[in-house]
Amino acid sequence: MKEILDDIERWQAQGKRVALARVVAVEGSGPRLPGAAMAVSEDGEVAGSVSGGCVEGAVVSEALGVLAGAGTPKLCTFGYSDDQAFAVGLTCGGVISVLVEPVEW
Amino acid sequence: MFEALARDIRSERPVALAEVIEGPPDLVGSKLVVRPGPPEEVLGSLGDPDLDRVVRRDALGELAAGITVTRHYGLHGEARERAVSVFIESFAPPPKMIIFGAVDFTAALVKVAKVLGYRVTVCDARPVFATKARFPQADEVVVSWPDRHLGEVGSTLGPRDVVCVLTHDPKFDVPAIVAALSTSAGYLGAMGSRRTTDERNERLRAAGVDEADLARVMAPIGLDLGARTPEETAVAICGEIIALRAGRHPQSLRDQAGPIHADRVLSAGR
Numbered sequence: 001m002k003e004i005l006d007d008i009e010r011w012q013a014q015g016k017r018v019a020l021a022r023v024v025a026v027e028g029s030g031p032r033l034p035g036a037a038m039a040v041s042e043d044g045e046v047a048g049s050v051s052g053g054c055v056e057g058a059v060v061s062e063a064l065g066v067l068a069g070a071g072t073p074k075l076c077t078f079g080y081s082d083d084q085a086f087a088v089g090l091t092c093g094g095v096i097s098v099l100v101e102p103v104e105w
Numbered sequence: 106m107f108e109a110l111a112r113d114i115r116s117e118r119p120v121a122l123a124e125v126i127e128g129p130p131d132l133v134g135s136k137l138v139v140r141p142g143p144p145e146e147v148l149g150s151l152g153d154p155d156l157d158r159v160v161r162r163d164a165l166g167e168l169a170a171g172i173t174v175t176r177h178y179g180l181h182g183e184a185r186e187r188a189v190s191v192f193i194e195s196f197a198p199p200p201k202m203i204i205f206g207a208v209d210f211t212a213a214l215v216k217v218a219k220v221l222g223y224r225v226t227v228c229d230a231r232p233v234f235a236t237k238a239r240f241p242q243a244d245e246v247v248v249s250w251p252d253r254h255l256g257e258v259g260s261t262l263g264p265r266d267v268v269c270v271l272t273h274d275p276k277f278d279v280p281a282i283v284a285a286l287s288t289s290a291g292y293l294g295a296m297g298s299r300r301t302t303d304e305r306n307e308r309l310r311a312a313g314v315d316e317a318d319l320a321r322v323m324a325p326i327g328l329d330l331g332a333r334t335p336e337e338t339a340v341a342i343c344g345e346i347i348a349l350r351a352g353r354h355p356q357s358l359r360d361q362a363g364p365i366h367a368d369r370v371l372s373a374g375r
Contacts, residue, residue, distance in 0.1 A: 001114055001194075001196065002114050002115065002196075005111050005114065005115060008111075009111070022192075022194070024126050024175055024192040025175055033173070034173045034174070034175070034192070034194070035173040035194050035195075072130075072133070072134060073124075073126070073133055073134035075126055075127060075133075097126075099124070099126050099192065101134055103107055105106050105107055105134075105136060
């Protein structure tokens with residue numbers, strides 16, 4: 001989280017809304033531990049990461065969706081075993097859960 | 106609340122964020138920010154005073170251990186129920202490494218320890234060697250006797266913290282190790298040849314250290330990598346620290362009998 005605070009506050013100072021995505025669970029092999037965080041501005045700017053690069057694109061979409069919607073937090077799961085159901089998976093075979101929510105608290 | 110949390114994280118004050126990630130829809134996203142005391146402070150609420158109380162207690166426990174985890178509760182904080190899932194994220198201050206001995210190996214170990222995120226203190230009783238100029242990356246350079254320094258800061262050391270004794274001079278390292286053994290540091294290693302280690306172990310026994318405490322000391326310090334240079338030795342030491350914390354068992358020098366340094370170094374790529 002620490003490494004993305006500057007970006008979050010800069011975007012907010014520019015009047016932009018920001019979504020925060022945090023890894024809250026990792027099963028099996030996963031590249032980043034719970035707490036790994038990524039921020040997305042309403043313009044689609046990105047800071048930080050939640051995986052080894054496998055699901056960042058999908059998380060940006062989820063983040064923009066959360067900002068455009070009711071603003072309620074959304075728990076998203078990405079995993080190899082779900083690759084039929086999800087367009088994006090982790091090549092490492094792990095499953096990660098990512099909580100996406102607006103930074104408005 | 107985010108601003109308060111960000112301030113704590115930036116200034117490396119310990120703080121935990123607890124958030125409902127699964128449960129009744131109106132609770133999901135509710136948050137509790139917990140700062141350990143004194144004075145203990147709590148911001149926000151998870152919507153139920155009993156749940157707040159239990160999560161506050163658990164968050165303080167996880168924060169003390171530096172653990173980030175999801176825990177499950179009943180609607181009023183009951184154990185062994187799963188109505189509410191709470192993600193507890195610990196923002197613990199960086200772990201500490203105290204290095205005794207301002208030697209060449211120290212400079213390399215400071216560098217590798219900084220890469221791993223340690224807050225590094227170099228301590229040596231000799232003011233000529235213990236200078237900030239020699240260890241620019243160290244967070245703190247202290248001119249003091251090791252046992253005196255540990256007398257001052259030893260009580261702040263916990264399982265995430267590390268003490269490395271690189272003095273390999275019995276005058277310094279025996280009191281340093283004896284003092285370090287009275288702390289809760291998670292790792293204690295001491296540098297020296299196998300002969301130095303054997304002699305030091307005898308001195309430690311003579312100083313009243315029992316076998317259980319002696320078994321806490323990783324000496325000769327480091328993994329059996331065949332390290333030669335100070336930088337390679339620093340990697341061997343940090344590798345051992347990571348492995349012990351993770352409960353893994355790569356070969357430590359302590360548990361081998363062979364030479365510490367590789368006598369022949371193959372060039373890269375062979």
